Amino acid sequence: MTPRPLTLITDNWYDIRDLSNLSGKIEELIRDANGPHWAVWVVSALLGAIGIVAFIGGVAIINIWIERRVVGRMQSRLGPNRLGPFGLLQPLADAIKLMQKEVLQPKAADGLVFSIAPIAFTVPGIVIMAVLPWGRNMSLARLDVGILFILAMSSLGALAVFTGGYGSNNKYALFGAMRVIAMLVTYEIPSVLALLGLVLFSGTMDLADMVLFQEKFWIPLVLVQPLPFLIYFISSSAELNRTPADLAEAESEIAGGYHVEYSGMKFGLFYAAELINAVAISAIIATVFLGGWWFYKLDELVPGWMIFIGKIYAVYFLFVWTRGTLPRFRIDQLLAFAWKWMTPMAFANIIVVAAEVLIWDETGASAGLVLPLYIAFNMLFAGVLIVAWVRFMGPRFSRFPDRLRYFDRIDVPSLPAMRAPAPAAAAPKSGSGAPARSASEGGGDLRGGRLVGGPRP
Amino acid sequence: MPHAATVMLAGATVAERIRAAVPDAVREVAPQWVVLEPSAAFEAMAAVRDDELLDGKYLVELCSVDQITRIDVVYHIASLAQNHLFELKVPADHEHPEVPSVTPLWVGATLQEREVYDLMGVRFPGHPELTRLFLWDSFPGHPLRKDFLALPGGQKAGLSQFPKQIVGETGGEFRPRRPGTGE
Amino acid sequence: MITDTGIVIAFYVIGASTVVSALMVAAVRNLIHAVLFLVITFTGVAGIYIVLSADFVAMAQVLIYAGAISVLLVFAVMLTPTGDRRNAETSFQAPALVLAGLLLAVVVFVIYDTDWRIASRGQFTTTASSLGRAFFSPYVVPFEVASVLLVAAMVGAIILTQDEDEEAGHAA
Amino acid sequence: MLPEVLLATVPLEHVLILGAILFAIGLYLALSKRNAIGVLMGIELMLNAVNVTLLAFSRYVVSPRPLDGQVFAIFVITVAAGEAAVALALAVAIYRHRETVNIDEIDVLRW
Amino acid sequence: MPIKSEPVEVNIGPQHPSTHGVFRMVAMIDGERITDVKMIVGYLHRSMEKLAEERTYTQNIPFTDRMDYLAAMTSNLGYCLSVEKLAGIDVPERAQVLRVIFAELQRIASHCMATGAFINDCGAWQTPVMYTFRDREKVLDLFEMTCGARITTNYMRIGGVAFDVPDEFLPALDMLINDDLPFRFEEYDQLLVGNEIILMRARDVGVVSPEMAINASLSGPMLRSAGIAWDLRKADPYSGYDQYTFEIPVGYNGDSYDRMVIRIEEMKQSLRIIRQAVHILPGGPHKTEVPLAIRPPAGEAYSRVESPKGEVGFYVVSDGGAAPYRWHVRAPSLINLSVLKEMTVGQTIADAIVTLGSIDINVGEVDR
Missing domain, CATH: 1.20.5 (Single alpha-helices involved in coiled-coils or other helix-helix interfaces)
Incomplete structure (x- = not known):
């Protein structure tokens, strides 16, 4: 490990900048007490797991508060500020409310599947956290196939959503589940290709190595690869069911989507899972695009994992920002957007990145010369592609001039008298399609001087 | 050229245009409106709509007035191009009012005719789906009629004083009981 | 150095659970449950790959089988009529059982009969x-x-x- | 990734037996299920069993290029994915023409 | 033989987050497409026309607030104009100008509500509604300052207006229409009119052809979006509208997007009218003395006003008594719904919700 010149606190166990020292110290203790070989593994795994679960627990609560406050501020209102200072106890109140609510299960629902769905939906979000590098050598599992592991886990989410929709035996829920699966599977392809571009450029799939790559070349990958950042951000916001793609629980259309039948803590778990997945995805973006714990030597002074959490919440703010402002896509527009724009852009991007890496390796040029050149080219390339898409492939509204016409007096064009759609001229007295509301249906009448029965079809 | 302000056409001019198209359609001409024969009402309406002078392509409004002896269905028709407005009335019998539906001529009339049927009880043969618009089907009677729930002495009934009604005896159509007339 | 008991335990636990869920795929009555158990089998098999230290193949397995093919199966089940969703067997069930048993016996005999040239391989880590x-x-x-x-x-x-x-x- | 000397503890035979069991279950599924999708599930299971044995050989047996087993396993996975897509498309197409997906009733070759 | 998907009946409303009030739409859908739409109204029916026959002319004014409760002022104005026409009462100059000011302020408030709710139906998480309601609050504060009520204002009387404006009204109005609202409407233009997602969601959704618009007697933004330049304030100038110079925004192809942009433009035109009105506000009485139980001569009158939803008409028949013999209201929201079926059949549910939002109905007016 390279020696770090600017170390204020020497490398012993209470150096909080890198908690691996702590676990290293504990391993030493076990070896001194010559415990069994596997005990070291178990202890370090437990330490990492406890760290992650604590982070997840804290995040699930804090994010509810952050999201409601930030979206509130965007809508020029205050957001929760009644419970506790600045409304900090509001998420706690929500959690308690959800816990004491009765968990209903529809009678004909598929019990086993119905209760497994929220758990299966939460697992990917938590498991992804294990692979992320929180500090220089502080990552629970330094998998050699880190990014592939992330993709595999996030692809499990689609199935969990289906089990939720199918299990609750409700027409709307199944409707929502089918929509969401179509969307998730469609948006998996652009996100895989976008990350492939990054793997190509940094030459490794291990996330910790990627951060070291960015530290070595002293540049966050978002500058070098702007297009994959855009593609991954949009496709992950679709995968997380967040506006502008929150088709699943589009209240104005089908009410509630796949978690319409859930109540009590099961719904709470679905809600928390959404937040945890959002944090997991923003953690991935922070690691891969913004250079996780590294920030131009800042990680000497400030603990690496604090920088990392700062970056996570920077990306998370982006998600909340889009949620607060953008209206929702329609399902077919969303899928067309994925197939017609995102996937071809991702393919084009991979080709360009491959060419760049090839040039870099063949010429063996120094990074100082090559990287700025690549940054400029990639930015230009992204801009050209976007403009080209908007001009040619995007929804064409050219035939409707946007500005309105203004008249200072009435002007009605003389139009031919329109033949209304001729209903059956000699329709029988009670109208052709006599609806089911015939008088014989009975119902409200003037019994006992009280008007009985409200308006009914 | 459209008039500066909407002109209310006089009954005479409208009547003269209608007689030109459908001779025996006009029953009576008043300064502000024209009363049509119910039998020839539909042809007169069609003529009014397609006449180049009257150009009644825009049905402003359709409602009904209960004149005790008869029920008038009032049509306000306008021409947006020439910015003028005129009024036609079609009288109908008070007990079994029936006026031909104008939905084949104006689509806008569908909901308004259903409202008139619902509140006044005027039947409109030719209407695609003549059912009640606001009230539920088994609501007895049509509230806007003057004789609806009339109490002794002809004083109009407030909605809260409902006389007792024996279910089943009068079948679906609830006939308000008039004490003293025995039925 | 005594070998890693952790890995050995892992292998037998994952192996047993995979076989049990594979049996459940055959036994369970509802086709959707069968598909879900199949997904559990796939992830179990991915676990075995990791024990055999084939990380890349394990991740590919989870991504392709548990992520994509299972969704394909679910869509297919949803599109076909609900009447056929009972996980029923054809009349060919008994002979199929016998055939599978016989095949298993033959293969096990072959496994124990041939002497595999086991490579005394120490560290075996495959990198992507x-x-x-x-x-x-x-x-x-x-x-x-x-x-x-x-x-x-x-x-x-x-x-x-x-x-x-x-x-x-x-x-x- | 995990330091392990597997040799002495989990003999190759156990892994192969696991593969064989999975293969037998897959075969039973493929042969006995009434629903076409049940049969496809059986086939997928058999392919997985083959993969397990391949990786076991690549991990244990002496060979000049030990990674070939894993390469071959990945090829099997890609082929299985393609095959699953086409097979399910077939199942849906059959359903559309014959109103059923039961193997018993689809035995007439003429459409 | 395509994959059979049996049509599903979906109830949208009456307790649906995006219908405006208790309005119920039963849609038969096949997959995503709507095959048939049936409208069920009447949940808010108070039979005002029957009640009005038992109250004096002045007692009927509060009914008009509660019909279109988002545009109370314009309904008041319509009813007072028809009674004044029937009884031949002339209205002092100051009252006429005040009536124009308050009618236009009410138009701004109603259009704010309509635009916010429409974008909310497109799926934005209540953000635009918060902004448009903030601006609507400022207008309602002015109403509260003059007539004590924010929504059911009951401000206009037969022969003029109920109260004269307090002293602090004009400076507050001046500050609102010159320093505050113009910049807000610029914000709407930048945020909403150019927004690509709204363009994609609202373009070509709920299209009405000019012939169908006239034949179905639509009015207001529905008619103007179809390309017909018809506004009662220009066609039949009432209450002194002919002295003001303003323009009517007209759309091109009658889709939901045009209607939204027209409403935003109309708000700007209303600002122009209010500025001119404040400029020429004369002194003098705010009301001619009219007996409380006025008995107009026997006869009938029909007068109409351009309300934010369309043409509100009052057909009043009097038999010389203290109460109107027949009191009929032309409700633009109800008549604008007659094309709902033609607009939504064949589209998806999401589009049907957007179309309903763009028609901007007010169930109080539909059911009366």
Whole structure:
């Protein structure tokens, strides 16, 4: 490990900048007490797991508060500020409310599947956290196939959503589940290709190595690869069911989507899972695009994992920002957007990145010369592609001039008298399609001087 | 050229245009409106709509007035191009009012005719789906009629004083009981 | 140095759970439950790959089988009539059982009969890059042929499931 | 990834037996299920069993290029994915023409 | 033989987050497409026309607030104009100008509500509604300052207006229409009119052809979006509208997007009118003395006003008594719904919700 010149606190166990020292110290203790070989593994795994679960627990609560406050501020209102200072106890109140609510299960629902769905939906979000590098050598599992592991886990989410929709035996829920699966599977392809571009450029799939790559070349990958950042951000916001793609629980259309039948803590778990997945995805973006714990030597002074959490919440703010402002896509527009724009852009991007890496390796040029050149080219390339898409492939509204016409007096064009759609001229007295509301249906009448029965079809 | 302000056409001019198209359609001409024969009402309406002078392509409004002896269905028709407005009335019998539906001529009339049927009880043969618009089907009677729930002495009934009604005896159509007339 | 009991325990636990969930796929009555148990089997098999230290293949397995093929199966079950969703057996059940048993017996005998030349291999870690290099050194041609096969499969699947009107649309 | 000397503890035979069991279950599924999708599930299971044995050999047996087993396993996975797509498309197409997906009733070759 | 998907009946409303009030739409859908739409109204029916026959002319004014409760002022104005026409009462100059000011302020408030709710139906998480309601609050504060009520204002009387404006009204109005609202409407233009997602969601959704618009007697933004330049303030100038110069925004192809942009433009035109009105506000009485139980001569009158929803008409028949013999209201929201079926059949549910939002109905007016 390279020696770090600017170390204020020497490398012993209470150096909080890198908690691996702590676990290293504990391993030493076990070896001194010559415990069994596997005990070291178990202890370090437990330490990492406890760290992650604590982070997840804290995040699930804090994010509810952050999201409601930030979206509130965007809508020029205050957001929760009644419970506790600045409304900090509001998420706690929500959690308690959800816990004491009765968990209903529809009678004909598929019990086993119905209760497994929220758990299966939460697992990917938590498991992804294990692979992320929180500090220089502080990552629970330094998998050699880190990014592939992330993709595999996030692809499990689609199935969990289906089990939720199918299990609750409700027409709307199944409707929502089918929509969401179509969307998730469609948006998996652009996100895989976008990350492939990054793997190509940094030459490794291990996330910790990627951060070291960015530290070595002293540049966050978002500058070098702007297009994959855009593609991954949009496709992950679709995968997380967040506006502008929150088709699943589009209240104005089908009410509630796949978690319409859930109540009590099961719904709470679905809600928390959404937040945890959002944090997991923003953690991935922070690691891969913004250079996780590294920030131009800042990680000497400030603990690496604090920088990392700062970056996570920077990306998370982006998600909340889009949620607060953008209206929702329609399902077919969303899928067309994925197939017609995102996937071809991702393919084009991979080709360009491959060419760049090839040039870099063949010429063996120094990074100082090559990287700025690549940054400029990639930015230009992204801009050209976007403009080209908007001009040619995007929804064409050219035939409707946007500005309105203004008249200072009435002007009605003389139009031919329109033949209304001729209903059956000699329709029988009670109208052709006599609806089911015939008088014989009975119902409200003037019994006992009280008007009985409200308006009914 | 459209008039500066909407002109209310006089009954005479409208009547003269209608007689030109459908001779025996006009029953009576008043300064502000024209009363049509119910039998020839539909042809007169069609003529009014397609006449180049009257150009009644825009049905402003359709409602009904209960004149005790008869029920008038009032049509306000306008021409947006020439910015003028005129009024036609079609009288109908008070007990079994029936006026031909104008939905084949104006689509806008569908909901308004259903409202008139619902509140006044005027039947409109030719209407695609003549059912009640606001009230539920088994609501007895049509509230806007003057004789609806009339109490002794002809004083109009407030909605809260409902006389007792024996279910089943009068079948679906609830006939308000008039004490003293025995039925 | 005593070997890693952790890994050995892991192997037997994951192996047992995989076999049990595979049996459940056959035994459970509802087809959707069968698909879900199949997904559990796939992830179990991925666990075994990790124990055999084939990380890349394990991740590929989870991504492709548990992520994509299971969704494919679920869609297929949803599209077909609900009447057929009972996980019923055909009349050929008993002979199938006997056949499978016989085959199992033969294979087990073969396993114990031949003497495998076990390589006394110590550290065996495959990195994605070494696997990638192995892919391209002798197996470049199969790699390209596999991609052609995938494209053919995709086109075939789309054409097979086209509605009449869509076909008419294209034909016109 | 995990330091392990597996040799002495989990003999190759156990892994192969696991593969064989999975293969037998897959075969039973493929042969006995009434629903076409049940049969496809059986086939997928058999392919997985083959993969397990391949990786076991690549991990244990002496060979000049030990990674070939994994390469071959990945080829099997890609082929299985393609095959699953086409097979399910077939199942849906059959359903559309014959109103059923039961193997018993689809035994007439003429459409 | 395509994959059979049996049509599903979906109830949208009456307790649906995006219908505006208790309005119920039963849609038969096949997959995503709507095959048939049936409208069920009447949940808010108070039979005002029957009640009005038992109250004096002045007692009927509060009914008009509660019909279109988002545009109370314009309904008041319509009813007072028809009674004044029937009884031949002339209205002092100051009252006429005040009536124009308050009618236009009410138009701004109603259009704010309509635009916010429409974008909310497109799926934005209540953000635009918060902004448009903030601006609407400022207008309602002015109402509260003059007539004590924010929504059911009951401000206009037969022969003029109920109260004269307090002293602090004009400076507050001046500050609102010159320093505050113009910049807000610029914000709407930048945020909403150019927004690509709204363009994609609202373009070509709920299209009405000019012939169908006239034949179905639509009015207001529905008619103007179809390309017909018809506004009662220009066609039949009432209450002194002919002295003001303003323009009517007209759309091109009658889709939901045009209607939204027209409403935003109309708000700007209303600002122009209010500025001119404040400029020429004369002194003098705010009301002619009219007996409380006025008995107009026997006869009938029909007068109409351009309300934010369309043409509100009052057909009043009097038999010389203290109460109107027949009191009929032309409700633009109800008549604008007659094309709902033609607009939504064949589209998806999401589009049907957007179309309903763009028609901007007010169930109080539909059911009366």
